Amino acid sequence: MRKLRTVRGVNDLLPYELHKHNIVVNAGLEISEKYNYSQIEIPIFEFSEVFTKPLGKSSDIVTKENYIFKDRSEDELMLRPEGTSGVVRAFLNAGLIQDLPQRFSYNGPMFRYERPQKGRLRQFKQLGVECLGLSSPMADIEVMSLGHDFLDKLNILDKITLKINSLGDFDSRKNYRDSLVNYLRDYQSKLSKDSLRRLSINPLRILDSKNEEDQKIIQNAPSIFEYLNIDSKTRIEDVCKGLDHLNIKYQIDKNLVRGLDYYCHTAFEFTTNELGTQGTVLAGGRYDGLSKMLGGPDVPGVGWAAGIERLALMVQSEFVNAIDVVLVGQCENFNYLLLPIMKKLIQEGIKSEIIYTGNFSKKFKRANKIKASYAIILGKEEIDKKVFKFKDLTSGFEELLNLNQIIKKLKN
RNA sequence: GCGGGUGUAGCUCAGUUGGUUAGAGCGCGGGUUUGUGGUACCUGAGGUCGCCGGUUCGAAGCCGGUCACUCGCCCCA
Structure with missing residues (x-):
């Protein structure tokens, strides 16, 4: 393409x-x-x-x-x-x-x-x-x-x-402009091409010319302060x-x-x-x-x-797009069960993402890549016990908790 | 609008005086790992060498044009 x-x-x-x-x-x-x-x-x-x-x-x-x-x-x-x-x-x-x-x-x-x-x-x-x-x-x-x-x-x-x-x-500027043009006229042959053009269009601009020759000429030019x-x-x-x-x-x-x-x-x-x-x-x-x-x-x-x-x-500042918690289910069907969990977390102000695809290994790889701090894991065992496995991805520590306990921990 | 520099993989860059299949690191995919990431190892994908034309038996490398980026001028925040 x-x-x-x-x-x-x-x-x-x-x-x-x-x-x-x-x-x-x-x-x-x-x-x-x-x-x-x-x-x-x-x-x-x-x-x-x-x-x-x-x-x-x-x-x-x-x-x-x-x-x-x-x-x-x-x-x-x-x-x-x-x-x-x-x-x-x-x-x-x-x-x-x-x-x-x-x-x-x-x-x-x-x-x-x-x-x-x-x-x-x-x-x-x-x-x-x-x-x-x-x-x-x-x-x-x-x-x-x-x-x-x-x-x-x-x-x-x-x-x-x-x-x-x-x-x-307006008056001061007009007077100054006239006298500046008057002064610069004497140096017309030495002025840069750009400044020559400015002489008729916008002579004040010659003052901040970067051309060296121009600079020399400007040094002795009349100052605006004399005309204020x-x-x-x-x-x-x-x-x-x-x-x-x-x-x-x-x-x-x-x-x-x-x-x-x-x-x-x-x-x-x-x-x-x-x-x-x-x-x-x-x-x-x-x-x-x-x-x-x-x-x-x-x-x-x-x-x-x-x-x-x-x-x-x-500005010195690095863009870090980290995420508080990822939700991973054992199989694709469990994503449905995770949807209301994610909604609840987001309502509590916790940045969340369900990792929808892949086996556990892939899901954790992604969790790592997106800089997740915690993972909420839902598998058959957890469903049977009506809990979630809550994992601290920094330490690797895991524990079985219910949603309210998890929210409490995340908000700390 | 004018002048200089640059253009090779997603990114950063190698690529000898023009020579056959264009490379590396990082990143990306798959695997070692059928309930667990970072590390390590194995492996794979990814290129119209900016584009068009010319020279040549042969061009990423030379020449011309063009486009883009970049630095400076003009101008401006």
Whole structure:
């Protein structure tokens, strides 16, 4: 038979892998809930505008990485490449603007048509939080603290660095952008091909170029901090102050830029160097203009998204699928007698499996393989005496007991 | 979209300058064991050598193409 395969960059998740994903998701949802972020679920695809308007025409996510298609009614739809736009759209649709602030958490698959790499897939999962309706820098600090606690819960904080920057408000950013472009124009001949392209599309991106020549040029480039107006400047100072109060370590990275148009002011990334080039594990920032871009009223917002696959790669945890007890009968007919026994055990919260086939030898081999702790054995002798043989598979000790006695022992 | 590396059994990998029937370990099945597992021994199954084409008397190994994986770039979580 010819092997069927999955679509490139779209992977199966087998139990031992899903196990780590679940650790990540559960930790994220739990800590979010404690911070009073309520779980929300939004569609996996939307009208394309939901994403194209906020993300910006210059972003690759919109121009070349999208999964766009038309449905039977000729509506142009898009598989979601990220979560924030959809959450804000849902928030606006539900009229929750009447009841601010709103705090949401979400998790689920996102889709980007990219070249797959380690920690980067075409269908990948994100877990994120959004805090809507608070313009105070306190909200920025809050979501970063939440992200920090999340990574702490996963026991990977020692491998993580938090980098923050301010992109300023719209005016500051515009002024800075102009002066940066002005500066870079003088070096046009020396800039890398990629950066040259970015010069007209998204000049801020040149700041985090990995090209060595570019790096040299950038070193003497004007800094965003020189162009922050008072409001923007105090904001980033307040954010730093808050992090200090929480004893959260961070680095100011003036070259940290966000790729998506809707970001402003605070931008941050939790990164690791354990995952090769895909080091960003949780990232976000403030997006005060997003709601307006979607056609809604001005609503300030701040949030982040974390890559579940990337975090799962860092989590240390082995998948052990052990079982409390197996039930083995002497012959196939006894399986019927074992069914209600298994049901009872399961009702008592005891993980059980009847081993249906094979002779005793085979059944015990399987019991061993699936890491069973105990076996309940039912043969002719036991039926005559109206008991079960209960075996401790670690010690090999066997005794004749009735079901209630067995349950008592198993629950100890 | 661009560049590098890789592709042999379920998994990890050998396979000499191209040579006849492609191997190992682990795992899997059967047995030694007709009421008892782990250990040990015996034994068996499992391969279009990613795919297509070319060179050759002969290709797992060489050449071209293609697909997939992987690392980096772009981009991003």
